[in-house]
Amino acid sequence: MGADKRSESNGGGPVTPLLIYGAYGYTGQLIVEEAVKRGWRPVLAGRDATRLAEVADHHGLPHTAFELGDRDALDATLKKVDVVLHCAGPFRHTAQRMVEACLRTGTHYLDITGEIEVLESLAAQTELFEEQGIMVLPATGFDVVPTDCLAQWLKELHPRATQLEIAFESVGGVSRGTAHTAVEQLGEGGAVRRSGRIEPVAPAHLTREVDFGDGPVTVASIPWGDVATAYYSTGIPNITVYTRMPRKAIRAMKGISLVSPVLKQPPVKRVLHWLVNRQEAGPDEETRRTGRTRIWGCASSDDGVFAEGVLVGPEGYAFTAYAAAEIAARVLDGTVFPGFQTPAKAYGAGLVMSLPDVERELISAPPSPEYIP
Ligand SMILES: NC(=O)c1ccc[n+]([C@@H]2O[C@H](COP(=O)([O-])OP(=O)(O)OC[C@H]3O[C@@H](n4cnc5c(N)ncnc54)[C@H](OP(=O)(O)O)[C@@H]3O)[C@@H](O)[C@H]2O)c1
Known part of the structure; x- marks a missing residue:
């Protein structure tokens, strides 16, 4: 999947069609490190341009700063990738805007929430996700x-x-x-x-x-x-x-x-x-x-x-970085199941092993x- 969305970044080799939003947060940074260890070049994003650039420059990764309320910037960035790994929480304030952008752009959605109300709200939207052919798989961290x-x-x-x-x-x-x-x-x-x-x-x-x-x-x-x-x-x-x-x-x-x-x-x-x-x-x-x-x-x-x-x-937190990166790898490989998913429903009990x-x-x-x- 995603060959059409792969592009060359400024001098750094092929960009992996993965967006990590909230990339300069504590957990976002751990996930970025795990992605880099896997040889990926994800696009990094977040709302603070200075903090984002520090993390992105450290790893030599492409980056783009915008608020989640900036719909044009959000959609334009998502259109260049196949999947977003959303790391900016509390997710009760951020998940729905990211998911709506994923629906508009046909992008698969992963996050690291553990908030019950967010999980239930996403589960309730499963038919919409299926219609759009996107997988929405939250809670890819230690929880759950x-x-x-x-x-x-x-x-x-x-x-x-x-x-x-x-x-x-x-x-x-x-x-x-x-x-x-x-x-x-x-x-x-x-x-x-x-x-x-x-x-x-x-x-x-x-x-x-x-x-x-x-x-x-x-x-x-x-x-x-x-x-x-x-x-x-x-x-x-x-x-x-x-x-x-x-x-x-x-x-x-x-x-x-x-x-x-x-x-x-x-x-x-x-x-x-x-x-x-x-x-x-x-x-x-x-x-x-x-x-x-x-x-x-x-x-x-x-x-x-x-x-x-x-x-x-x-x-x-180490668990979270390993688990979120492993699930992102499976999505990047094209193993996706449209609709609302949980980690074990999508990838089986053996995923954790x-x-x-x-x-x-x-x-x-x-x-x-x-x-x-
Ligand atoms: N499920 C799990 O096992 C698990 C594991 C780890 C973390 N988490 C959850 O993941 C979230 C982040 O944790 P963390 O450890 O990385 O925390 P953190 O170091 O405080 O980082 C939070 C990140 O989210 C961004 N952010 C927060 N609100 C935002 C908004 N409205 N718009 C855009 N960006 C926003 C922050 O940007 P600014 O600094 O600019 O505000 C920062 O980049 C928390 O909700 C945490 O509970 C879950």
Whole structure:
């Protein structure tokens, strides 16, 4: 695909028909580095011309600066590529404008959101995407590639499963962008899926013990992207996602519901965003290189039959860069499925196993996938 959209950049060799928007953000830069390691020459974009040029010049890549509201510039840039990997979030403010431009220009869309409302909004537009022949595959980062692939694998092992529980633990803190996105979501509470519908619940509404591999630890429910996506990947109607949390943090999360009206106030959010801008951009290189993430999952049915497994992989932001680049590679190769997609629905449970340093272990499974008690 895309031969017609390939062009020569100013002296740097053939340009890869991939646009990375938000390229100078913390995660955008990691993805650019991964793209360059693969020998690609993507077009970089973002709204701050100076910061964009710094990253692009460092790698010798073509670049173009524009705001997402500049429809002419956005469309003109998308027309030159086959696929955009959108890295500028919070995505509740940016995804729809990029997707509409993709519809106008016939461009495939990838992003790294994990925001449930964005994922649900994109899923609801699937017929439009199919009509235009474009694939819209959000959540190509840590949230949700490994969890989505684990969920799909467990569903294959236990096709009658009606409940999915996923838990993860990560190390090393979060980027400013992730913290800004969390601030935007403050006061909105948690979310689980029940009987196919997403239900609002209190923060850390459910807790349980899980074993990531070295004994039971406590995890609490959070509104993670899989509450949206795992339903489309597996068809399982009841989904809860948890993360490992110290008991003190769980108590604090539960207390948040008492002050959620305050946290929703724009002046409070402004102060929190200001504080976020004072933190480090994201985990340092050493943390990304040595950190590990662990994911536990269980797909079960009401008769007590279950499939359970654990997946271990790189630190979350390193994971995101590997996963997003791998999915972009598949799109650039022409493996696309028009409509709304999830990572595992499009590329199977094995997608995650094609990424570096990922291991998967089966803890327990029904005797055979066809097992009926
Ligand atoms: N799913 C996952 O696993 C995963 C992993 C990593 C990151 N993320 C998400 O990805 C997003 C970016 O994270 P990050 O770590 O790269 O954060 P970051 O370092 O703060 O970068 C954010 C980038 O988005 C741009 N941006 C934000 N709002 C924009 C808008 N309205 N128009 C144009 N550009 C805009 C920023 O440009 P300016 O600096 O000019 O504002 C910057 O380039 C966050 O939403 C984060 O939650 C998800």
